[in-house]
Amino acid sequence: MPEQLNQCMPLGKYMGVLTKIYFGALSKKLEHLGVDRHFSILKAIDNTNEKCTQQYLSDLLNFDKVSMVRMLDYLVEKKMITRTVNQDDRREHIIELTTKAKKIMPEIRKGIAEMNATAFKGVSKPDREVFYSCLTTILKNIECLPANEVDIKLKKKK
Amino acid sequence: MPEQLNQCMPLGKYMGVLTKIYFGALSKKLEHLGVDRHFSILKAIDNTNEKCTQQYLSDLLNFDKVSMVRMLDYLVEKKMITRTVNQDDRREHIIELTTKAKKIMPEIRKGIAEMNATAFKGVSKPDREVFYSCLTTILKNIECLPANEVDIKLKKKK
DNA sequence: AAATAATAGTTAACATTGTAAACTATTAAC
DNA sequence: GTTAATAGTTTACAATGTTAACTATTATTT
Incomplete structure (x- = not known):
């Protein structure tokens, strides 16, 4: 795992x-x-x-x-x-x-x-829901990066 | 989502x-x-x-x-x-x-x-565990494909 | 023991996707 | 009316995946 x-x-x-x-x-x-x-x-x-x-x-x-x-x-x-x-x-x-x-x-x-x-x-419905909810959170977290960490330009839309 | x-x-x-x-x-x-x-x-x-x-x-x-x-x-x-x-x-x-x-x-x-x-x-520890467990199951499911579906050669190791 | 098969790694050729930059055409904003 | 922003295109380049052919080495078979 x-x-x-x-x-x-x-x-x-x-x-x-x-x-x-x-x-x-x-x-x-x-x-x-x-x-x-x-x-x-x-x-x-x-x-x-x-x-x-x-x-x-x-x-x-x-x-x-x-x-x-x-x-x-x-x-x-x-x-x-x-x-x-x-x-x-x-x-x-x-x-x-x-x-x-x-x-x-x-x-x-x-x-x-x-x-x-x-x-x-083999994945239960509730687990599947948790999975997609996590995935959504992760994608959101990754798209909304803390500005102090980075080259801001990476965040900008191309 | x-x-x-x-x-x-x-x-x-x-x-x-x-x-x-x-x-x-x-x-x-x-x-x-x-x-x-x-x-x-x-x-x-x-x-x-x-x-x-x-x-x-x-x-x-x-x-x-x-x-x-x-x-x-x-x-x-x-x-x-x-x-x-x-x-x-x-x-x-x-x-x-x-x-x-x-x-x-x-x-x-x-x-x-x-x-x-x-x-x-923002993802709780239990949810994170479900997430990784789902991911593991999915990866297993995807690697062990039903033989009747497919070009078997796709399953073989390169 | 010799022939054959399998494994680890390499190389070359090609396809796909991502990225950056420069570009046109059009619309929105000042 | 000038400037800025948006939608889309093109070109060039980089990274990764895929296939096939290849060498060297080890394992298996007979």
Whole structure:
């Protein structure tokens, strides 16, 4: 059992492996749609009721905007999303799912649900709630760093 | 609060930022020793009583062996570790800290402890225990995947 | 004992993501 | 109306992951 958080980093890596596993078949069916983060992006777009801009997605999923541009380029190329200029604020691009993407959303949701079921097998519901609550606290703590500790610029939004 | 694990991935990324913050000064003092994972490696070597081979470190810290070679190359270059062939099994290399590295271990331990204190601020001890226990279960669940789901090769050790 | 398989480590090539800087276009603020 | 801020893009570079091929050494098999 890890004693310190700096020994827990493989979680992200392993979840990447899980994603590959649960979306392997779906990925092949979709001309090898990238598997690592693209499914999370599609789900996030689908979940969003308000206008979905690239900045919004970057903030929500915590990808930097350069990587977001690259990933959205990829999804456009794969005909999974469309990018249209927002006429109310022409700096923004509205991201929307194509019909092709909408059709596979049920499979994506199912894959993500199965992934989570596998990960949390044997963890009780209350424990799971504590886990997510801790995770939330940690993420908050980490984002709100004491100003005296640091190069402030690390805290600033890019 | 995240509902599903695939939305929690920034934890690893943020911990990287924290590492940079808590080791920024130390890093500068050490001719800009890389900050992201090198401190964890040094701590792992220092913690190890048994013989410390590259394979052992890869397994412990969950870095693949190619990356481990690169990072150890870097640490050798920075004169923080030595690599010596194990005369009992000449395939293995024993990794040891140099005196230079041993001297800064207290600072590294302090930095890691402060990092964890920051991350867990406001999380009760029992909750923290549940958190780590969940994390352990999740990591176990993810490593022991049901064989019918997958490309078995993903499970194999590299 | 010799052939074969497995292990530890290395190297090269490539893909992905993060980061920083410079840039355009557009909107907001003074 | 000038200046500042925001959304997005592009380029270049660094770090890590992945695969495959490779050497050297040790263990296993026959």
